Structures are given as structure tokens and as C-alpha cells.
Amino acid sequence: MTTLRTTLDAGSADYAAAAEAMTTKLTEVEAEYAKAIAGGGPEKLERHRGRGKLTARERIELLVDEDSPFLELCPLAAWGSDFQVGASLVTGIGVVEGVECMIVANDPTVRGGTSNPWTLRKSFRANEIIEQNRLPVISLVESGGADLPTQKEVFIPGGRMFRDLTRASAAGIPTISLVFGNSTAGGAYIPGMSDHVVMIKDRSKVFLGGPPLVKMATGEESDDESLGGAEMHARTSGLADYFAADEQDAIRIGRQIVKRLNWNKQGPAPRAEVIDPLYDPEELLGIVPTDLKIPFDPREVIARVVDGSDFDEFKPLYGSSLVTGWAELHGYPIGILANARGVLFSEEAQKATQFIQLANRSNTPLLFLHNTTGYMVGKEYEQGGIIKHGAMMINAVSNSTVPHISLLIGASYGAGHYGMCGRAYDPRFLFAWPSAKSAVMGPAQLAGVISIVGRAAAEARGRAFDEDADAAMRAMVEAQIEAESLPMFLSGRLFDDGVIDPRDTRTVLGMCLSAIHNAPIKGAESFGVFRM
Structure with missing residues (x-):
């Protein structure tokens, strides 16, 4: 039998303490997320709405298919910095006319939607996801360009935003811009380099330099409309492909563009019949102990995430500090590596290496569930080859070409973070539970x-x-x-794609797997030299 059997006692004192601690941490995360939602604050929001405009998130809500989820990415970007939480940008994956798209929306209530150093990092992360997973991108543009006081950190690296957009187009990934307001200087190049551009009557203003700059540079007197208005770009310059009456009309046109893309996923389709896990996802709140030094069984997590709680474990008696095996999640095949007792020994490293090779042979995406203190140290283990065995696992992770997803649920320390596909190893997506911690060591x-x-x-x-x-x-x-080492600190620096509620794990992973399958799923045909 491959169906997991739970031994979790949801009525125990330990479970109750862990669930209470997790709930407290979730409350803290939600309070910080609320700061991102609040944008520039009540006064700026009121002024924005007073102009008859929708907020960035309201635009997204109208754009995506009714009652479909929106997976927001990096919502805590810039946390702990001098900039607004969220970095004046909303990014995420939403379904538009049945097509999964990356949606990137400037928040004009935060310093006019200008780009600061954290905005760039968030944009670059979105562009990585677009490229790796072949996601059509819809830019909801209303930006004053670079945040001038930080131009020394924005101007030179910022050109990558436009390079990435044109490379996506060259790769056959559709790029769409809906322009909702001013799109000045660098902001003008987003529509300028997009495949499809929608502008709004009397609202969209797209120019490299506004009237004051033109006056200073050339002495020419001009006004916004003749210099860069929507009607001018629709009738004269040709920059606008569609001329919308208002914001709602622009969103309608944007949806119509996606409908006409004739977009097809290149990865295999999921199994049609999907079986829910046998166990209540609510119980995920109390699985991770309050003290991460106390081990817990990751099978309890797996049983509440995978289809039918069905998990075909690989090498269960060998290298038992690392659980490996096969499952399906929302109908998609997946291989799972999950730390069971924190420390990785030589046996675990060798087991992981073989398992990763098998996943690449069968073109199966991999999910890494982190709870590791790193590779074992000490004379006995050094003499036993822990360095070469750990390097073997890291080699396999580095050269594996099937998609990887990482989820930090407990500790993720030292080289164990690398071996379990940390951020530096380019997982397609990386999320954290509020219980997670990551650093060079405890x-x-x-x-x-x-x-x-x-x-x-x-x-x-x-x-x-x-x-x-x-x-x-x-x-x-x-x-x-x-x-x-706490999740909000790491998430603020974009070392993950978001801190998620454990109860949402199955949904988040399912959305990621679905997005991943927009691109072909192809395993590696060779790896680096394994030091035996």
C-alpha cells in the first residue's frame, strides 16, 4: 500500500502549542501584507480614486477570470527597508480567458508607481518566472519611471527590464501592455517594447520626456495630449494598437487579446481525475513544532498535500533522514525530497542524487520540502566522504533540468539549503511557511x-x-x-516568492505546477562529474 497513514494527534498538547504558534506567526505576516495592500496610504488611495481610477489590485481583479485565484508573488518585497512594503509593484500569476499569465501592475499610489531598487528586483524575479515557464505577460502600466533620488541604483541595472521584455517576445512569449495613466521616461519603454498595447482616452500619457523636460531640452512648448496622449498614439505615432474608452474597456480589450493568442501549453496535461488528500489540510497548522530542534515527520505534510495521500516512497530504509518518493499533485506527477530529521548524512546525499537522476530520466518535476540543519560534520563523517557526497547531491540539483519547487517548512541551514535547491539554485518557485528559518547555521x-x-x-x-x-x-x-533568518526578513529581500499559509500549500503548489507546464518538461541528459 502506498497510501500514507497519519499518526498525528490533533488533540495533543504539543499539536495545540504548535498550531497556536503558527497562527500567531500568520497574524504577523498578514499585518505586513496589509501594508502592501494599503499602498501609499488612505490619503493617496482617496486621491487616486477621486480621479476615477481603479487601484492596481482592483485592475487585476477585473482582468482575471471570475472566481479564479490570483497567486501573488513577492508581496513582502522591500520589507524592513526604507521603501513601502510591496515595492510599489504587484506581481503574480492569474488566469485570463483560460490562459495562465504573469501580471505585473504598478501601484501609482506609492510615489507615482516609480521604480526603486526593490521594484527592480521584484520585476527581475517576475521576468525570470516568465522566461522559465513561458508565461504570457500582461503589464498594467502607470509609472513615473525611475525613483530619481535612488537613480544611481536604478538607472544602469534597470535596462534589464526592457531587455527581458524583448527577449520574451523573441522567444514567442506574448507581451501585452495596458496603459492606465502616465508612463514616463523608462516607463514608456514597457508599452514601446510590448507586442500588444492598449491606451485609454484622456488617461494614458506615454512620452520619454514630459512637457517640462521638453521645454528644458529643446525650448519647445507642448501639452500632455499632443506630446503623448492616447489619441495621438492611436492616430499619429502608431504606438497604441487599441484605443479604449475607460479603464474597464481597456481591461475588456486586454482579455480579448489573450483570448485571440491561440495559446497552448507545451508540457503534458494533468490526470483528468484528481483525488483530494485523505486528511484535513487544517491540520498542517500544528505539524511543525515550536522548537525546530524537535524533529517531525514530513510524511504528515505530504499526506495533506498530495492527491489521495498516495506516496510511493523510494529507498525508505536507506538514508532515512531524507524522505524521497513519487506522488501526484492536482493530477501532475511529482517527485518529492523532504528532510525528516534535519541532518543530511552521506547516505541521504547519495540517495538524493540517484532520485534526482531518476526524476530527470522520467521528466518528472521535483518538490523539495526543507527542514535541514545541513550536512553532518565531524571526523568520522569527513573521513567517510561527506564533502564528496554532499557535492554529489549539489551537482545533481545544479544540473537537473526538470522544474524544481522549494518549500521551506522548518530550518534550512548551511549547505543543506543548497542541496535542497535553495534560491541560488534557481527553483522555478520558492515559498516559505511562517515557521521557516534560513541562515548559514543556527x-x-x-x-x-x-x-x-x-x-x-x-x-x-x-x-x-x-x-x-x-x-x-x-x-x-x-x-x-x-x-x-526569519521568513519576513528573507521575503523582504526576495529570497523567496512569498510566505504562505500552510493550509494553502496544496493550492499554491498546484498553481505553480500548472504554470510550469506552459513550458516543455525535459530532464537532463548529463550531469557534472560525480566524485565517487
């Missing part, structure tokens, strides 16, 4: 290492070791690393 271990090095240095110089200063240093370092 806070106590890192502070302890610094302390040991400092003590050895003092002894080598023949100096007395200051125990009080060492204790203060350890406390400070532990607090710093703890704060820097």
Missing part, C-alpha cells in the same frame, strides 16, 4: 563558533579572555542571526 551555533575563534585568538596572543564581553557578543550575534 544562531547559537554561529555565535558559539565566533566565541571559540575569539577564545583561541586570545590564547594565541597570551591575553586574558574577557568572559563578560564574550557573553554580550554571543547574545548580540544570536539576536541578529535570529532576526535575519
Whole structure:
């Protein structure tokens, strides 16, 4: 039998404590997400609506198919920085006329929708997803171009936005721009480089330089409409392909464009009949202990995520700190690697390497469920070849060409983060639960290492070791690393694509798998040299 059997006791005190801790963390995440939704704040929102305009999220809601989900990506970008949470941009995957599209919408209530350094990083991440998964892109444009006070960080790298857009078009990926307001300077190149452009009467203003700049540069007197108005671009310059009456009409035209794309997915279709998991996804709230040093069985997560809770485990008796096996999720075949007891030994690394090779042979996407403290250290393990075995696993992950999805549910420390396909290894999508932590090592271990090095240095110089200063240093370092390893900190720096509610895991992963299958699914035919 391959159907997983749960041993989770949802009535236990440990479960209740874990669920309560997770709920508290979710509340904190939601409070920060609310800041992104709030945009520039009540006053800016009121002014924007007073002009008869929809907000970025209202535009998206009208654009996507009725009652279809919208998977927002990187909503906490810029968290902890001097810029508004969300980085004045809304990005995500939505279904338009039955076609999964990447939607990128400027938030004009935040500094006029201008692009700051975090906006660029968020845009670049969206462009990576577009390219890797062959997603048509719809840009909802209303931007004042670069945020001028930060131009030194925006101007030079910012050109990549336009390069990526033209490369998508060259690759046969449709690019569509709906222009809702001012689209100035760099913002003008988004419609300028899109395949399809919709502009709105008396609203859209697209120019490289507005009237004041033209006056300064050439001495010419001009007005917005004759310089870059929608009617001018529709009748004279030819930049506008469609001339909309208002915002709702522009969205209607945008949907019609997508309908006429004749877009077909290049990956295999999912199984028609999809069976829900046997166990309640609500129970995902209490699986991860409050203390990540306490191990938990990732099969309990898998049982509440995969179709029919059906999991065909691979090598269950070998390298048991890593669970590997085959399943389906919303009808799509998937291979799963999940950390069971944190530490990765040589056996786990070799098992993972073989499993990744098999997934590539069968063209099966991979899901990595992180809860690892890294590869095992110590004389016995070094002599046993932990470096070459860990390198073998990382080699396999690096050269695997089937799509990867990573989900951080617990710890993700050290090289274990790499071996489990962390951000640097280009997973198609990477999400985190509020319980997750990621750093070079745990806070106590890192502070302890610094302390040991400092003590050895003092002894080598023949100096007395200051125990009080060492204790203060350890406390400070532990607090710093703890704060820097939390999901909101990492998400703010776009090291993941979002912090998700555990109960939404199956839906989020299903949407990602569906999006992934817009592109061909093809495994690697060769890997790097495995040091045996």
C-alpha cells in the first residue's frame, strides 16, 4: 500500500502549542501584507480614486477570470527597508480567458508607481518566472519611471527590464501592455517594447520626456495630449494598437487579446481525475513544532498535500533522514525530497542524487520540502566522504533540468539549503511557511563558533579572555542571526516568492505546477562529474 497513514494527534498538547504558534506567526505576516495592500496610504488611495481610477489590485481583479485565484508573488518585497512594503509593484500569476499569465501592475499610489531598487528586483524575479515557464505577460502600466533620488541604483541595472521584455517576445512569449495613466521616461519603454498595447482616452500619457523636460531640452512648448496622449498614439505615432474608452474597456480589450493568442501549453496535461488528500489540510497548522530542534515527520505534510495521500516512497530504509518518493499533485506527477530529521548524512546525499537522476530520466518535476540543519560534520563523517557526497547531491540539483519547487517548512541551514535547491539554485518557485528559518547555521551555533575563534585568538596572543564581553557578543550575534533568518526578513529581500499559509500549500503548489507546464518538461541528459 502506498497510501500514507497519519499518526498525528490533533488533540495533543504539543499539536495545540504548535498550531497556536503558527497562527500567531500568520497574524504577523498578514499585518505586513496589509501594508502592501494599503499602498501609499488612505490619503493617496482617496486621491487616486477621486480621479476615477481603479487601484492596481482592483485592475487585476477585473482582468482575471471570475472566481479564479490570483497567486501573488513577492508581496513582502522591500520589507524592513526604507521603501513601502510591496515595492510599489504587484506581481503574480492569474488566469485570463483560460490562459495562465504573469501580471505585473504598478501601484501609482506609492510615489507615482516609480521604480526603486526593490521594484527592480521584484520585476527581475517576475521576468525570470516568465522566461522559465513561458508565461504570457500582461503589464498594467502607470509609472513615473525611475525613483530619481535612488537613480544611481536604478538607472544602469534597470535596462534589464526592457531587455527581458524583448527577449520574451523573441522567444514567442506574448507581451501585452495596458496603459492606465502616465508612463514616463523608462516607463514608456514597457508599452514601446510590448507586442500588444492598449491606451485609454484622456488617461494614458506615454512620452520619454514630459512637457517640462521638453521645454528644458529643446525650448519647445507642448501639452500632455499632443506630446503623448492616447489619441495621438492611436492616430499619429502608431504606438497604441487599441484605443479604449475607460479603464474597464481597456481591461475588456486586454482579455480579448489573450483570448485571440491561440495559446497552448507545451508540457503534458494533468490526470483528468484528481483525488483530494485523505486528511484535513487544517491540520498542517500544528505539524511543525515550536522548537525546530524537535524533529517531525514530513510524511504528515505530504499526506495533506498530495492527491489521495498516495506516496510511493523510494529507498525508505536507506538514508532515512531524507524522505524521497513519487506522488501526484492536482493530477501532475511529482517527485518529492523532504528532510525528516534535519541532518543530511552521506547516505541521504547519495540517495538524493540517484532520485534526482531518476526524476530527470522520467521528466518528472521535483518538490523539495526543507527542514535541514545541513550536512553532518565531524571526523568520522569527513573521513567517510561527506564533502564528496554532499557535492554529489549539489551537482545533481545544479544540473537537473526538470522544474524544481522549494518549500521551506522548518530550518534550512548551511549547505543543506543548497542541496535542497535553495534560491541560488534557481527553483522555478520558492515559498516559505511562517515557521521557516534560513541562515548559514543556527544562531547559537554561529555565535558559539565566533566565541571559540575569539577564545583561541586570545590564547594565541597570551591575553586574558574577557568572559563578560564574550557573553554580550554571543547574545548580540544570536539576536541578529535570529532576526535575519526569519521568513519576513528573507521575503523582504526576495529570497523567496512569498510566505504562505500552510493550509494553502496544496493550492499554491498546484498553481505553480500548472504554470510550469506552459513550458516543455525535459530532464537532463548529463550531469557534472560525480566524485565517487
